[in-house]
Amino acid sequence: MTVRPFHRLAVVNRGEAAMRLIHAVREINETRAEPIVVIALYTVPERQAMFVRHADEAYCLGPATAIGADGRRLNGYLDHAALERALVATRADAVWPGWGFVAEDPDFVDLCERLDIVFVGPSARAMRRLGDKIEAKRLATATGVPVAPWSGGPVAGLEDAERHALEIGFPLMVKAAAGGGGRGIRRVDGPDELAPALASARAEAHDAFGDDTVFMERLVTPARHIEVQVIADGEGSAWAVGVRDCSCQRRNQKIIEESSSPALTGAQEEQVRVAARGLALASDYRGAGTVEFLYEPDHQRFSFMEVNARLQVEHPVTEAVTGLDLVKLQLHIAAGGRLEGEPPMPIGHAIEARLNAEDPALDFAPTPGRVQRLELPTGPGLRVDCGLTAGDGIPAEFDSMIAKVIAVGRDRDEAMARLRRALRSTVAVLEDGTTNRAFLLDILDRPELRAGVIDTGWLDRVRLVREPARVRGAHAALVQAAIELADAETATDRASFYALARRGRPQTRAENGRLVDLRHRGQAYRMRVWHIGPSRRRLTVDGAVIDVRVEFLSEHERRLTLESTTYPTLISHQGADLLVEVDGVSHRVTRDDGGFVRSHGPAVVVAVPVKAGDEVAAGDVVAVLESMKMELSLTATFAGRVRQVLVAPNVQVGAHAPLLRLDPLDGAVEAAHGERVMFRSSPCAGDLQRLEWLMLGYEVPDEEVNAMLTTELGVGEHRLLRLYADLCALTRPRRGQSHAEMARSPQEYLYAFVRTLDARAEQLPERFVALLERALAHYGIESLDRTAALENACYRLFLSQQRPRAARAFVLAILDRRLATPAGAAGRGRADSRRRPRGGLRRDGRAPGRAGERSAAPRPRRAAARARRVSPRAGADAHRAHERGRAGAACGAARGDDGPLLPRVAGRAVHHRPARRHPVRAHALRPGRRAPPPGGDVRRVRCARPRAAGARRARGDASRP
Numbered sequence: 005m006t007v008r009p010f011h012r013l014a015v016v017n018r019g020e021a022a023m024r025l026i027h028a029v030r031e032i033n034e035t036r037a038e039p040i041v042v043i044a045l046y047t048v049p050e051r052q053a054m055f056v057r058h059a060d061e062a063y064c065l066g067p068a069t070a071i072g073a074d075g076r077r078l079n080g081y082l083d084h085a086a087l088e089r090a091l092v093a094t095r096a097d098a099v100w101p102g103w104g105f106v107a108e109d110p111d112f113v114d115l116c117e118r119l120d121i122v123f124v125g126p127s128a129r130a131m132r133r134l135g136d137k138i139e140a141k142r143l144a145t146a147t148g149v150p151v152a153p154w155s156g157g158p159v160a161g162l163e164d165a166e167r168h169a170l171e172i173g174f175p176l177m178v179k180a181a182a183g184g185g186g187r188g189i190r191r192v193d194g195p196d197e198l199a200p201a202l203a204s205a206r207a208e209a210h211d212a213f214g215d216d217t218v219f220m221e222r223l224v225t226p227a228r229h230i231e232v233q234v235i236a237d238g239e240g241s242a243w244a245v246g247v248r249d250c251s252c253q254r255r256n257q258k259i260i261e262e263s264s265s266p267a268l269t270g271a272q273e274e275q276v277r278v279a280a281r282g283l284a285l286a287s288d289y290r291g292a293g294t295v296e297f298l299y300e301p302d303h304q305r306f307s308f309m310e311v312n313a314r315l316q317v318e319h320p321v322t323e324a325v326t327g328l329d330l331v332k333l334q335l336h337i338a339a340g341g342r343l344e345g346e347p348p349m350p351i352g353h354a355i356e357a358r359l360n361a362e363d364p365a366l367d368f369a370p371t372p373g374r375v376q377r378l379e380l381p382t383g384p385g386l387r388v389d390c391g392l393t394a395g396d397g398i399p400a401e402f403d404s405m406i407a408k409v410i411a412v413g414r415d416r417d418e419a420m421a422r423l424r425r426a427l428r429s430t431v432a433v434l435e436d437g438t439t440n441r442a443f444l445l446d447i448l449d450r451p452e453l454r455a456g457v458i459d460t461g462w463l464d465r466v467r468l469v470r471e472p473a474r475v476r477g478a479h480a481a482l483v484q485a486a487i488e489l490a491d492a493e494t495a496t497d498r499a500s501f502y503a504l505a506r507r508g509r510p511q512t513r514a515e516n517g518r519l520v521d522l523r524h525r526g527q528a529y530r531m532r533v534w535h536i537g538p539s540r541r542r543l544t545v546d547g548a549v550i551d552v553r554v555e556f557l558s559e560h561e562r563r564l565t566l567e568s569t570t571y572p573t574l575i576s577h578q579g580a581d582l583l584v585e586v587d588g589v590s591h592r593v594t595r596d597d598g599g600f601v602r603s604h605g606p607a608v609v610v611a612v613p614v615k616a617g618d619e620v621a622a623g624d625v626v627a628v629l630e631s632m633k634m635e636l637s638l639t640a641t642f643a644g645r646v647r648q649v650l651v652a653p654n655v656q657v658g659a660h661a662p663l664l665r666l667d668p669l670d671g672a673v674e675a676a677h678g679e680r681v682m683f684r685s686s687p688c689a690g691d692l693q694r695l696e697w698l699m700l701g702y703e704v705p706d707e708e709v710n711a712m713l714t715t716e717l718g719v720g721e722h723r724l725l726r727l728y729a730d731l732c733a734l735t736r737p738r739r740g741q742s743h744a745e746m747a748r749s750p751q752e753y754l755y756a757f758v759r760t761l762d763a764r765a766e767q768l769p770e771r772f773v774a775l776l777e778r779a780l781a782h783y784g785i786e787s788l789d790r791t792a793a794l795e796n797a798c799y800r801l802f803l804s805q806q807r808p809r810a811a812r813a814f815v816l817a818i819l820d821r822r823l824a825t826p827a828g829a830a831g832r833g834r835a836d837s838r839r840r841p842r843g844g845l846r847r848d849g850r851a852p853g854r855a856g857e858r859s860a861a862p863r864p865r866r867a868a869a870r871a872r873r874v875s876p877r878a879g880a881d882a883h884r885a886h887e888r889g890r891a892g893a894a895c896g897a898a899r900g901d902d903g904p905l906l907p908r909v910a911g912r913a914v915h916h917r918p919a920r921r922h923p924v925r926a927h928a929l930r931p932g933r934r935a936p937p938p939g940g941d942v943r944r945v946r947c948a949r950p951r952a953a954g955a956r957r958a959r960g961d962a963s964r965p
Contacts, residue, residue: 006116006117006120006121006122006123007122007238007290007338007339007340008122008339008340009339009340010040010097010098010122010338010339011038011039011040011041011097012040012041012043012094012095012096012097012098013025013029013040013041013042013043013096013097013098013099013100013124013335014043014045014090014091014094014096014098014099014100015042015043015044015045015055015059015099015100015102016045016081016087016099016100016101016102016105016106016112017081017100017101017102017103017104017105017107018046018047018050018053018055018081018391018402019053019054019055019391019392019402019403019405020389020390020391020392020405020407020408021102021103021104021391022044022055022059022102022391023054023055023058023389023390023391024102024331024389025042025100025102025331026042026055026058026059028329028331028332028335029042029335031329031332032332032335040335041060041061042059042060042061043059043060043061043062043063043094043096044056044058044059044061044062044063045062045063045065045081045087045090045094046062046063046064046065047064047065047066047067047068047080047081047399047401048064048066048067048068049068049397049399049401050068050399051064052396052397053391053396053397054391054392054393054396055391061094063090063093063094065080065081065083065086065087065090066080066083066086067080068080068399068401068402069401070083076210076211077211077608078214079105079211079212079214079401080401081105081106082105082106082109082213082214084111084112084115087106087112087115088115088119091116091119091121092119096121097120097121097122098121098122098123098124098338099116099121099122099123099124100124100334100335101123101124101125101314102314102315103314103315103316103317104403107125107313107314107315108131108182108213108312108313108314109131109182109213109214110128110129110131110132111128113125113126113127113128113131114128122338122339123338124291124334124335124338125290125291125292125313125314125334125338126289126290126291126293126313127238127288127290129288130287130288130289130290130313131313133287134283134287134289134293134311134313136181136182137179137180137181137182137219137310137311138157138158138181138217138219140283140308140310140311141154141219141308141310143283143286143287144283144308146286147282147283147286149279149282149283149308150305150306150307150308151307151308152221152222152224152298152307152308152309153171153172153173153221153222154172154219154220154221154222155168155172155219155220155221156168157219158181158217158218158219159178159202159218159219159220162198162199162202165178165198165202165220166195166198168220169192169195169198169220172220172221172222173222174192174193174194174195175191175192175193175223175225176191176192176220176221176222176223177189177190177191177192177220177221177222177223178190178192178198178201178202178205178218178219178220179205179218179219179220179221180205180206180208180209180212180213180215180216180217180218181209181215181217181218181219182209182213182214182215182217186253186255186256186257186258187208187209187212187213188205188206188208188209188212188213188218189205189256190202190204190205191223202218204635205218206218207635208634208635211630224298224300224307225459225460225461226300226301226302226459226460226461226462227298227299227300227301227307227459227460228249228251228265228267228298228299228300228301228458228459228460229249229250229251229253229258229296229297229298229299229309229460230247230248230249230250230265230268230276230296230297230298230299230306231247231248231249231250231294231295231296231297231316231318232244232246232247232248232276232277232279232280232294232295232296232297233245233246233247233248233292233294233316233319233322233330234280234281234283234284234289234292234293234294234295235291235292235293235330235333235334235337235343236284236285236289236290236291236293236337236343237290237337237341237342237343238288238289238290238291238337239342240285241342241343241344242281242284242285242289242343243281243343243346243347244277244278244280244281244284244347245322245326245328245347245348246263246264246321246322246325246326246350247263247264247265247268247273247276247277247350248261248262248263248264248265248318248321248322249261249262249263249264249265249266249267249268250318251267251458251459251460251462252447252453252458252462252463253460253463254368254463254464254467255464256460258317258318258358259357259358259444259447259463260355260356260357260444260447260448260453261318261321261355261356262321262353262354262355262356262416262419263321263322263324263325263350263353263354263355264325264350264353265299266416266456267299267301267456268299272299272304275306276295276297276306279295279297279306279308280295283295283311289313290337291313291334291337291338292314292315292319292330292333292334293311293312293313293314293315294311294312294314294315294316295308295311296308296309296310296311296312297309298460301459315330315331315334317358317405317408318356318408320354320356320387320389320408320410321354321355321356321410322350322354324352324354324387324410324412325350325351325352325353325354325412326347326348326349326350326351327348327351328347328348352412352413352414352415352419353412353413353414353415353416353418353419354410354411354412354413354419355410355411355412355416355419355420355423356408356409356410356411356423357408357409357423357427357444357448358405358408359405359406359407359408359409359427359430359432359439359440359441359444360404360405360406360439360440361373361398361404361405361406361434361437361438361439362404362438362439362440363437363438363440363583363592363604364440364442364443364590365590365592366592366604367636368440369604369605369631369636370400370404370604370605370607370631370634370636371404371434371436371437371438371439371578371604371605371659372397372398372399372400372404372434372437372605372606372631372659373397373398373434373435373436373437373605373606373659374395374396374397374398374434374435375392375393375394375395375396375397375398375406375432375433375434375435376394376433376434376435376559376560376576377394377431377432377433377558377559377560378390378392378393378394378406378431378432378433379429379430379431379432380407380409380430381409381425381426381427381429381430383422383425383426383429384422385411385412385413385418385419385422386409386410386411386412386422386426387409387410387411387412388407388408388409388410388426389407389408389410390406390407390408391407392406392407398434398437399606400605400606400607400631406432406439409423409426409427409430410423411423411426416456420448420454423448424445424448424449427441427444427445427448427588428445428588431561431574433560433574433576434576435659436578436579436605436658436659436660437576437578437605437659438576438578438583438590441585441588441590442585442588442589442590443590445588445589446589447463450466452466475525475589475591476586476587476589477571477586477587477589477591478524478525478586478591478681479566479681479682479683480564480566480571480573480584480586481524481573481584481586481591481593482522482524482529482531482545482591482593482681483531483543483550483552483564483566484554484562484564484571484573484575484584484586485520485522485582485584485591485593486520486522486531486533486543486545487533487541487543487552487554488575488577488582489518489520489522489582489595490518490520490533490535490541491535493518494514494518494535497512497513497514498512498795498796498799500512501799501802502758502795502799505755505758505759506759506760508755508759510755510758510759510802512799512802512803512806514803514806516534516703516704516705516706516807517532517533517534517703517705518532518533518534519531519532520532520533520595521595522593522594522595523593523594523595524591524592524593524594524681525679527679527680527681529545529546529681530545531543531544531545532544532545534703534704534705535702535703536551536694536697536702536703536704537693537694537697537700537702538697538702538783538784539553539554539555539556540552540553540554540697541554542688542705545683546682546683548683548684548685549685549686549688550566550683550684550685550686551686551687551688552564552565552566552686553565560574560575560576561573561574561575562574562575564586566686567684567686571586571587572586572587573585573586578659578660579602579659579660580594580595580600580602580660581593581594581595581660582594599644599647599665599666599667599668600662600663600664600665600666601626601627601638601640601662601663601664601665601666602660602661602662602663603629603638603657603658603659603660603661603663604629604631604636604638604659604660605631605659605660606631606656606657606658606659607629607630607631607636607656607657608629608630608631608654608655608656608657609627609628609629609651609652609653609654609655609656609657609663610628610629610630610635610653610654611627611628611653612626612627612628612649612651612652612653612663612664613625613626613627613628614626614646614649614664615646615649616646616647616648616649617645617646618645618646619643619644619645619646619669620640620643620644620645620646620666621640621643622639622640622641622642622643623639623640624639624640625637625638625639626638626639626640626646626663626664626666627651627663627664629657638663640666642666642668643668643669644666644667644668644669645666645667645669646664646665646666647664647665647666647667648664648665649663649664650662650663650664650665651663651664691712692720692723692724694708694712695712695724695814696723696724696727696782698810698811698814699724699727699728699731699804699811699814700727700731700782700783700800700801700804701799701800701801701802701803701804701805701807702800702803704810709810709813712814721818724814724815724818725815725818727782728811728815730775730778730779730782731779731782731801731804731805733750733775733778733779734750734751734754734775734776734779734801735750735751735754735805736749736750736751747769750772750775753766753768753769753772754776756768757776757798758798758802761788761790761794761795761798762790763776763788773788776788779801780794780797780798780801783796783797783800783801784797785797
């Protein structure tokens, strides 16, 4: 085996493994005069991957998968011809394989020997003896390590398998001789399962490792999975540097790993370390490797399982408790270095969780896709190994790992607490995908794991026997999903509105409340959503009326408040589904999709066992896919008839692509596999607040409008009238005759503004811009710079004009109450009254009193005289004003005191002037007369011609029309 110093190191791996090497080499280069150059070998989908960007040089191997000479798909990292071309072209003098791919391929080691390239790992001879699980068992038997009953060698075929099964007994395991990571392993509980398990294990082993050799062994259960990390220099020194417990597994794939094992005593740990070191020395091993055992706690008995002739994925937990850098040690030994002294003893406890792109709700189907957001945890006692960043893609051709989160503490309890804290603070959002983060948190909260009393079959048993309990936070998830879908429809309508506005014809067809149909755990929910105000929604579902406050923190994060309880939520759109994470628990909410069966993620269609016209039962397999080197079976969710098959075998499909369509048979429905979520009504916002939102263009359920018409708001009425006046000022169809500056009507200027949302580009007059800013201030807009908030405000402004009836009804109701209110009572209701003008009535509607006197009401004799002097012509004008201008009179009441814009009554502007002659009622003004403020039912006004705009500006009253 070639052993010498090297300077150009090629990485035949990807993702997190490649980044692990790059970090180690960067640290080594800090102490070297001549640095090591890292060369990343990558496939086409990984051209922009993180490890490619961080490497010193990069070389493309070609496509991620190719069709081999035997017609089967071949992974790009397993193509020896492509790898040889890359190593020659890059002038590499060393190769680091990491874990997986060619890390345990002795033929690739021979290729490196032929090219005179240093292979960072064991020799081909040692790899064949130990890396091959069959040879390793033979060697263990020869060295006296206990081995469970097994086939004694490779299984040639089905007949040979049946013969060994009779000798071993059921249950048993069919295992791939090469590789690891839970690939190519099947459990067999009876003779009928043997043939399909054998075929499936062989196919998966060939695709993952390029070798379909399998063997059989007795299933040791219940047992714990124990590993010993070894590293040897090939010169007679070998270290057994740590014991790991990897018993938390799902279908033979490790989920949680820790060091040391809570099930072993110090003497038992020393026993397995001695056995592992003996195997490494007996095989002349060089490099890092892992010896694996099964431990039966009931019998306190170990059984040798296999040797992984490579570094393991979970090696960081050993590094965390020993302080070693195993990758640096690998490079040191490959360059001819020796192990000196004794290995460090473990200190503390470390535990690791694998964050993967897979969906636990869909039987852990891989969900590759682009990483939209990734926030990894930090803090004391944490380490995160990751090969991705936001914007990177997770190819469907490779494994689904996103990151490894490792926590270390003084003891096991502290390490587990830190790991839970780290996972709760992790944010990972995938386009068309999700992660197993919530599943990991659920596992870590289980009392069995906390107590350390699990075995390798515990996790599968827990998920199988656990009854479908009501998932916490499901009501918040459904509410959030309904809001998201309703907002998506609103966003579509808003985009259409601005598209029409650019052509000069702004128009919107927004509905008052949007209907959303959802499904969750087989239960159907029909919800209606109203956008009742800024950050406020109202929903009705199952008879409950729910007021919700929702804060949009980022593109995917929300904060939902229901009944004074706040829920942080994370949203991910996945085709027809929404994945809503509430307090770390994921909920898949689905819209009615018309019977389509869709892929869970990018995949290759392996088989479609049905055709159009076939009838299928609920649970029947209708398609088989392959994604991330795993086969997935898709089943029918209800009994139906296949209407159409949309794909064919050996075709690549994207995430959530429709594969076929089912029509339900008569009476067939999707089976509900969860309890129905219960909702409770919540208190509504105050009437005044809801009326303001209504005038601003937000939605109010129709049945509430009439109920609010009779509501007396007191001082708040004046605020509503002021708001109504500001909004009406922008939508007049004709311009005022007295404003020479505004050559067109306010409505025309408003249409021009929404065309570009740029007042300067549209050359809008300053007066209209001032009116616009005053109206938009009610939406919280402080500047006319184009932003999403400005776009939404202008959209709501137009909605307020398209739904005028309710707002006008409120204003007219307020006006009627004011006209019917006695002068004194109305006056006392005014919060912003001023001093009365000289020579006329007081502003509060009361007659002037003597010095030092405060009269509560107008003098009765004088009031009666004024009432008798109403002329017939004034009565006719009153009728016309009542029919055409009550709302305008109310707006005049809102603006008359402060001097801003006054709408018109009966077609004329009205202003207050001191009383002189011709007393009339306030609502019976003739054209050209100026109106007194509200507060009394009888006023004296003076006939006056409207002043010119210049005269008004001269006296500082230019704001009036």
